[in-house]
Each structure stands twice: as structure tokens, then as C-alpha cells.
Amino acid sequence: MSPTRLNFPRGFPDEYSFMTTFRMIKNTVNKVWNLWQVVDEDGLKQAGMRLNGDQQALEFFLTTLEGDVQTVSFPGLSVLFNTKWHKVMVGVEREMVTLYVDCHQVDQKPIKRKGYVNTEGDTLIGRLDTDPTTSVVVRLL
Template sequence: MGVQSEQAVCPQVNIGEVRFPGFYIMSQFHIAELARRGTVEKVAGSTPTRAAYKMGPNFNFRINTRSVYPLGLPEEFAFVTVLRMDGSTVQKKWNIWQMQDLNGDEQLSVGLNGLAQSLEFTFIALDKQKQSVVFSFLPLLFNSRWHEIVLSVSRRLVTLFVDCVKIESQNIRTREKVNLDGYTLLGKLKDNPGIAVPFELQSMLVRCDARRPEREACHEHPANTASRIPPITRP
């Protein structure tokens, strides 16, 4: 995607003193406002200066996709989140972030599989077939510590970073555009998206620059650096 096209799709977002083209998912779901109303509980984040929020299971985090992505997602982007799972969530198969069509069929998602200890990126390819990219062998991600997860999605490649460490890159087919006449959800079971899972969320955003994570330090640094996961080496 060229610069002009990217700018058309992605608004400028301000987070503190940082300004970038993308989407701040926390504000899309009005999470801070819900905390002020008492609907969502505000908790301590990964450092003393960071705030986080308890997500699920009592509130349904679902919004209309077109209302927050009026021109869709860019062809290339980086998904960034800082979160912490509780004891019950680490064993579940659930989506951190998911887009559905009006029939409830999954179009794009970032999910965690506690039983397999893997992270999955799922999307619809140009041939209308669903493709899931699985990053396996991530046991140190499935605990009750804070972790930063970054998925860098380009035209032909998706790369996972966990706690500032590059884990692995995998080839993907070209993605189909997301159907905007549907819903975007947070923190739902993979096989039953009507059920929310409990976890703590500090930050979640989309950067309209897939290579940004490789050019800078962590956007948000989890407090427990001892939990960093080493890169995967394949035989």
C-alpha cells in the first residue's frame, strides 16, 4: 500500500506524546470511559505508571466494524497489545481481537490457544479460503505475567514478536479485504464468540506500518522482563 493510500485508510492517532497513523482499539471500545462509569474495573498495569482494565466476562465487547474502520484495514499493519491472562484463561482457546461478518463467521483474528501453547493469526485469503498461521512452542507466554504481543502483517509475511523478541516469520497468502458489514470483538472464546474470557488489558492498537516493530524499541515494555521468550529455531 502506498503512502497516500495508507493515509486515506488510517487516521492519525495520539497516545500521550506519540502520534502515528493507525487505530487505538482501547478508545474504539471506550474502555477508559467504561472504567469511569464503573462498568469495567481499572487495575494496576505492567509498571506503577501504567493503568490496565479487567476484561470480561460480564461485559460484551462488540462494536460495528464499519463505525471504527470506515475504509477497512490497510494491506499491511502491525497489531500491538499488552495483556495479562489469569489462571483460568491460560488454558483456553480464545481470540484477543476478532472481526466477523454479519453471519458471525470469522474474517480476521489474533488468538491464543492455551492447550497447544500457541498463537494464531487467522484471515480470509483472496480465494475466499480461511488461512490460519500458527506460532507454536510458546510456553512462557501462557502464565499470569504481563506480555507484549506484536504481529507484523505484510503482504506475504507475518512476524511475531513477544516481549521485544522476534519469534518467527511465516509466509501467508494475500489477504482478502475485511467485510465491513460485521462486528469487531475483544476477548471471546474461539469456538463460542458469545462468551467473553477474563483477562487484563493495558493497551491494544493497530499501527499502519508493518515494519515499525523492527525499527524501534518496545512500544510498551512489560514489567517482568525475565519472562521474555527466546526466538524459535527450526531444525
Template sequence: MIYLLRWSVFLWIVNSVPFTSGMTVTERIDHACPSIKLEEKWYTSLSIHKEFTGFDLAEKFLLRKGTVTENRPLFRLGSKPLYKPTELVFPNGLSHEFSIIATFRLRKNMKRDRWFVVQVFDKNGDSQVSLIVDGAKKSVEFLAQGILNNSLLYVFKNRDLQALFDRQFHKLGVSVESNAVSVYLDCKLIERQVTAERAGLNLSGRIFIITRVDNVLPVDIELQEILMLCDARIAELDRCCDSPEVTCEPIVTHKPTAAPLITGYFHRMLSLPAQQPTDRCHCPALKVK
């Protein structure tokens, strides 16, 4: 009974504000992701040079910065549900392939809770994209909507994920490709699963962040960042250079230089006297009768 009551409150929140349209990403003329400003260390964090596009969800939700921990400020999550119309967060849509990056530390009372890092609903209250952390099962779940309006659920329960619940800061990265989902912890691949085809994102619903599953209130965690970047490779290429204990050398791009025409061993080979070819076929002599 309590669970049904909480779920009714949740659906009421999701549907309390009128929806503006039923347009999906694929129906828009321009659904390119905007450029995004990130911390300086992010620009040395990838193994390639790259301009970033995507969305800083802490900025989109106007989260205020509070206490500084490990040289980075923590965001104040408050006590009210953190949700917005999807169309306000992704004005021109979200690319079909993307990365979710969240850096946080669980508090003691959150070690066994189940909560959403990100949850995107359509106008009917059906989940389109969800990233769930389950403390009781020590797992991470990715849920998406299939092209037949079916739910696609992928559960990651690798032993290496248990470090996420040790009350230290960790970076959780999820790479969402068109046919696969990969989970990274502190820039190390934990597990990759092949997925079925996903539907395009409908912008007429609501998006929640850092929300408890059972009562849609903000989660009691220490949050440093939460990003949705419009490239599935970001989670894979990230070197965690923005972590306090990691030092990354700047990436240097070397221009290719022309190789000398004749050098070393190749030069000595060309200087040897030419040899006549020999017949390597040892055929038996024919007997003529």
C-alpha cells in the first residue's frame, strides 16, 4: 500500500505540468548538441583532442555549489524533487549515442538505497532512459525504451562495481551506443552488454536527476558533477585526469615527418652485389625409355 501511494505521488509529479509537444528528436530539423564548457582538466583527460558537446545537468538544474571537498565544490541538492521538462534541458534533442558521467560519493545511509542518476520519462510517465544505482544489489542498471515501446533493461553486477559503494569519491561512466551499453568505474571498463534497438527520445516528458526510486526526493550523496555528453566514446576515452589523485601529461600531437629514402639496414641491403636467382625446385630426373 505504501509503495502504491508513493508511486501515485510520483506519477502526479510527472504529469502535474502540461506537456508542450509530442515531437521526438528524429522529427526535429536541428538536433545537434551544443558546445559545453568543462573543467580545465577535462581537456587533458581524453586520449584524443576533442571539442566537447553535451549538457551539464548540474548547470541545467541550477544546482548551487556548496562545500569544497578534494579541491572541487559539491552541489547542493536540496529537499525538493529535481525535475524539469525534457525540452528545457535538451532544447534541440539528445544524440542517439551519448555518455553519462557522474562523480559522487555515497553517504553511510545511502549504501543500500536504490536511486536514479538520470531518469527521462515520456508524457505518459513511461521511462525512456534511466540509469539506476542499487546499493542493496551492488549493481548498476540501464533501462531504455525499445522501438516497439518495450522496456529494455540491462543489469551490471560485476564484482569490480562494489567499490562504488565504499563511501569514497568515484566516477561512474556509461557509454550508450546504438547497439551496446558499457559501464566504467574510475575510467576502467567494468562490463559491456549488447543491446536491442532503442527508440528515439521523446522530448514531451520530464527528466529527473539524483532521485530516490521510492519517493522521488533528492538522494543524500556528495555530488561533484553530472554530465550527458553527446559522444558514446567519452566514457571509454576518459583518463580521469580531473580526479585529485590522478596526474595526466598533456596530450601532444606530433606532425608526421617524411621518412628518409634509404637508411640503416635497408641501405646495406641495396649495397650488396646482385645475386642470380637459383632454381629451388628439386624435381626428380625423368627416365626416358
């Protein structure tokens, strides 16, 4: 956990990418957990990337202009839910999210206009979706 303001001192960018290389361990594969997320000072989700072991999907979420959280799901990614190393990258543009897995483009999906991301909270890595105080065990490269 780290203060988001330290990571984004000029505010959260309109376009950005997030990339990581990781390996799940056996008890993580079937969980729903946030690989990365930004929460405001009240712990409310602002933006992030979730691995949904129940649905074998990667989900990207972010706030809209209306203040709601929109979720873009990339289903059918059973390749990620094993104990091997994987590289995942999400590119976020004004109207599109692009997912790459192991250096191959998987899909592009449209998104609604992005809203303000509050940087007064924290940036969290590898936390359970239902309990952001609980870390999941993964190996990051």
C-alpha cells in the first residue's frame, strides 16, 4: 500500500498503461483479487485491475464522469489462472481499453468517458476484492 498522491503528484492521468509480470500460487488461482487498484480516502474503488478466478476473467474498472464505477471484462483467460509466469498490460486511452497477455494483444473494449480519480487515498497491489486489507500471495517479477 502506498499513498496514491506519491505515485501521481500531478493527478491521475487521462491516458496510461499498467504492466506487471506475476505468478499465482495454487490458493490464489480461484480467488477474486485486485492485481492493482486505486482507492480514495474512504476506501472506495477508483480504478484498477481485478483477476476473477471464478469466471476466469480479467476485469478492468474505473470511475465514469457520473461518478459510477464501470467494469470492462475480458473473459476466457484461463491461460492466466495457473501457476506459471505471465505478463499482463492494460493500455487505457480516452475511449478504449486494450489488454495484452504475454506480449500478445487479446482484445480492445470501449469505455465510457472517464471521471475524476481521487489521489488522496492509496494504491494497493495484490489484495482480495472483498477485503482490501488482506493480501493475496503472488510472486511479482
